[in-house]
Amino acid sequence: MEARPEGLAKATAFLQTGHHNKNNELARKYLPAGTGLLGEQVGFSYDLLINALIAGILLGGFYAAVTLGVSISFGILDIVNIAHPAFIILGSYIAYIVNIRLGIDPIVISVLMLPVFYVLGAGVYQVYYESFERRGQESLRGLSFFFGLLFITEVILILVFGVDYRYVEAWYIGPTWRFGGMDFPLRMLVPCVAALALFGALQLFLSYTFIGRAISAVAQDQQALRLMAVDPIRIKRIAFAISIATTSVAGALLIIIQPVEPSVGREYIGRVFAICVLGGLGSLPGTVIGAMLLGIIESFTSTFYGPSWAPAVAFGVLLLTLAFRPAGLLGR
Amino acid sequence: MRTRVFVLISIAVAAAVFFAARLVNNDYVFFAGYTVLQFIVLATAWNILGGYTGYVNFGSAAFFALGAYSTVFFHKFYQMPIPVLIVIGGVISGIVGLGMGYLTLRLRGAFFAIATLALAVVLQTFIVNWDYVGGSRGAYIIRPNEIAWIGPYIQYLFLLMLALVVISLAVARGIERSQLGYGFATIRDDELAAEASGVPTLRLKLIATTISGALMGMAGAPFPYYIGYLQPSSAFGLEYAVNSIAMPMIGGTTSWVGPLIGAILLGTLQQIATVTISSAVNLLIVGLLLVGFVIIAPNGIVGLVQGWMRGRAK
Numbered sequence: 001m002e003a004r005p006e007g008l009a010k011a012t013a014f015l016q017t018g019h020h021n022k023n024n025e026l027a028r029k030y031l032p033a034g035t036g037l038l039g040e041q042v043g044f045s046y047d048l049l050i051n052a053l054i055a056g057i058l059l060g061g062f063y064a065a066v067t068l069g070v071s072i073s074f075g076i077l078d079i080v081n082i083a084h085p086a087f088i089i090l091g092s093y094i095a096y097i098v099n100i101r102l103g104i105d106p107i108v109i110s111v112l113m114l115p116v117f118y119v120l121g122a123g124v125y126q127v128y129y130e131s132f133e134r135r136g137q138e139s140l141r142g143l144s145f146f147f148g149l150l151f152i153t154e155v156i157l158i159l160v161f162g163v164d165y166r167y168v169e170a171w172y173i174g175p176t177w178r179f180g181g182m183d184f185p186l187r188m189l190v191p192c193v194a195a196l197a198l199f200g201a202l203q204l205f206l207s208y209t210f211i212g213r214a215i216s217a218v219a220q221d222q223q224a225l226r227l228m229a230v231d232p233i234r235i236k237r238i239a240f241a242i243s244i245a246t247t248s249v250a251g252a253l254l255i256i257i258q259p260v261e262p263s264v265g266r267e268y269i270g271r272v273f274a275i276c277v278l279g280g281l282g283s284l285p286g287t288v289i290g291a292m293l294l295g296i297i298e299s300f301t302s303t304f305y306g307p308s309w310a311p312a313v314a315f316g317v318l319l320l321t322l323a324f325r326p327a328g329l330l331g332r
Numbered sequence: 333m334r335t336r337v338f339v340l341i342s343i344a345v346a347a348a349v350f351f352a353a354r355l356v357n358n359d360y361v362f363f364a365g366y367t368v369l370q371f372i373v374l375a376t377a378w379n380i381l382g383g384y385t386g387y388v389n390f391g392s393a394a395f396f397a398l399g400a401y402s403t404v405f406f407h408k409f410y411q412m413p414i415p416v417l418i419v420i421g422g423v424i425s426g427i428v429g430l431g432m433g434y435l436t437l438r439l440r441g442a443f444f445a446i447a448t449l450a451l452a453v454v455l456q457t458f459i460v461n462w463d464y465v466g467g468s469r470g471a472y473i474i475r476p477n478e479i480a481w482i483g484p485y486i487q488y489l490f491l492l493m494l495a496l497v498v499i500s501l502a503v504a505r506g507i508e509r510s511q512l513g514y515g516f517a518t519i520r521d522d523e524l525a526a527e528a529s530g531v532p533t534l535r536l537k538l539i540a541t542t543i544s545g546a547l548m549g550m551a552g553a554p555f556p557y558y559i560g561y562l563q564p565s566s567a568f569g570l571e572y573a574v575n576s577i578a579m580p581m582i583g584g585t586t587s588w589v590g591p592l593i594g595a596i597l598l599g600t601l602q603q604i605a606t607v608t609i610s611s612a613v614n615l616l617i618v619g620l621l622l623v624g625f626v627i628i629a630p631n632g633i634v635g636l637v638q639g640w641m642r643g644r645a646k
Contacts, residue, residue, distance in 0.1 A: 074442070080442040080445065082390070082446070082449065131627045135630075137630060139386055139441055140585070141581075143442075143445055144388065144577055144578075144581055145627065147388075148578075148620075148622040148623035148626070151622075152616065152619040155612055155615050156616065159612050159613070266570070269446070269450065269453070270449065270450030270453050277443070306461075308457065308460060308461055309457060311453050311456075312453075312457040312458065314450065316454075319435055319436075319447065322436055322439060322443055322447070326439050
């Protein structure tokens with residue numbers, strides 16, 4: 001297991017080394033705007049600032065998609081699913097396989113795969129409930145269980161696909177819309193829009209359907225739910241299954257934004273929980289705001305200090321939030 | 333059994349292990365044995381926090397790497413004997429553990445676990461960007477071939493790790509039987525009730541994180557000498573985090589024997605699997621064993637044996 005690249009930072013570094021000539025085209029697709037091929041900053045300017053802000057907002061939209069599931073499982077259900085990023089990477093690889101074989105658009109694939117991930121999530125919850133939650137052992141053994149799942153998924157993906165970076169083909173990877181000095185790379189814009197659509201759908205579901213309201217209720221009072229003749233375990237299973245289903249979409253968006261290899265998921269553990277805590281546990285609008293904030297901070301960090309520092313930002317945000325406002329921005 | 337007797341017996345066992353390894357007279361035994369011993373220290377250290385107080389630390393790799401990189405730093409700074417470096421590595425990791433605990437342990441338990449996971453990523457980011465200790469390229473440490481009194485250098489490292497094993501086992505066992513251990517157990521069983529009955533839970537948790545972190549750092553300090561070429565990806569390898577959780581979970585978390593058994597079994601198994609199959613497959617085995625054990629045998633091998641003996645006594 002040696003020589004494991006450190007995710008995006010390494011990918012960027014790799015893409016920035018100019019001598020990979022055949023990769024130049026690829027590099028142009030994935031590098032942030034304002035970064036030259038050899039990694040040098042193309043001058044400091046007002047444009048750079050605006051573009052860093054736009055890149056941050058677009059990135060934040062994508063982070064929202066990655067975090068919405070955790071917001072449901074950790075924020076509402078109190079299940080610390082640290083394997084969430086592993087399911088996202090799984091989603092990325094499924095999008096990759098189908099995209100390469102059949103040429104279908106990755107987002108379409110991810111929507112088609114939603115039922116599969118839903119069933120997977122329901123299955124994982126069933127095991128979790130039977131083995132840990134019912135016995136009251138979720139804190140130590142439940143956490144280890146999810147950690148084991150995270151690890152197993154990563155190792156299996158390495159065994160099957162190796163540690164090479166994989167990417168998908170779609171018409172919106174590459175072109176950039178320009179308005180005045182503002183750049184909107186479509187490979188960032190499309191995931192951001194898709195993420196906001198996902199957020200809208202989830203928020204409507206939670207607010208206006210019976211099951212959606214029951215999911216919010218299960219966090220507050222299981223006994224009351226039982227008195228209404230609703231099985232809280234069934235509601236929790238549905239909620240957890242939905243949280244895993246979102247990883248299908250998040251995975252597809254991830255592989256649109258950046259090339260993916262199995263260990264990339266680990267970088268997202270800090271991020272998703274930082275966003276979740278920053279936004280306030282269990283609040284979906286809070287999650288979107290937190291995600292945008294983190295996206296903007298990270299974008300500024302990588303524009304002005306270099307992309308290799310970006311992974312540290314999430315942790316700083318997480319620690320500061322925990323130290324000063326543990327309830328988050330929109331906490332309940 | 334008194335603590336002093338226990339320490340004497342473990343020193344005797346350690347000496348026996350060392351001379352038995354010398355009798356085989358093959359360097360590979362020392363190389364493989366060093367890894368297993370290192371995992372015993374890591375698993376025991378993890379268990380002091382995870383098993384005794386019930387707080388999960390996913391950042392073992394971070395504490396381990398902290399020890400290893402403090403060695404790289406001080407080695408470049410000024411030549412020092414390894415035992416001194418081990419102490420320095422322990423102090424640094426202990427302080428980081430204390431700081432982490434102070435920021436996150438006042439909140440719900442899950443936050444600590446998440447923060448430790450993130451800690452590994454952040455420390456790795458810092459190391460990758462820090463050129464003095466090699467950055468992403470890695471750092472070389474030239475290991476002397478021989479050392480006075482003992483002979484080959486790898487035997488010296490092996491002996492140091494044996495000493496660390498004795499120290500960590502004595503610490504773990506000492507805690508278990510002291511007031512501290514009972515305090516930890518009350519936190520594990522019902523933190524709210526413990527707090528309400530006047531147990532200083534935050535202080536106890538901080539003590540546990542500090543000791544646990546310090547021992548992990550001490551296990552990491554000799555690592556650069558062992559491997560010769562230290563890279564961020566090898567020092568922060570996920571296998572350290574997984575193994576230091578899986579070993580106590582498989583052995584049993586409630587006493588010092590569990591991590592020892594788990595580490596010896598799993599460590600040896602991995603050494604064999606790495607040679608005979610492949611290193612990726614052996615990590616898969618560890619992951620599957622971890623998940624299997626937490627679902628089927630929540631109290632590990634120790635729990636299984638205890639259950640079996642109780643069944644026979646009836």
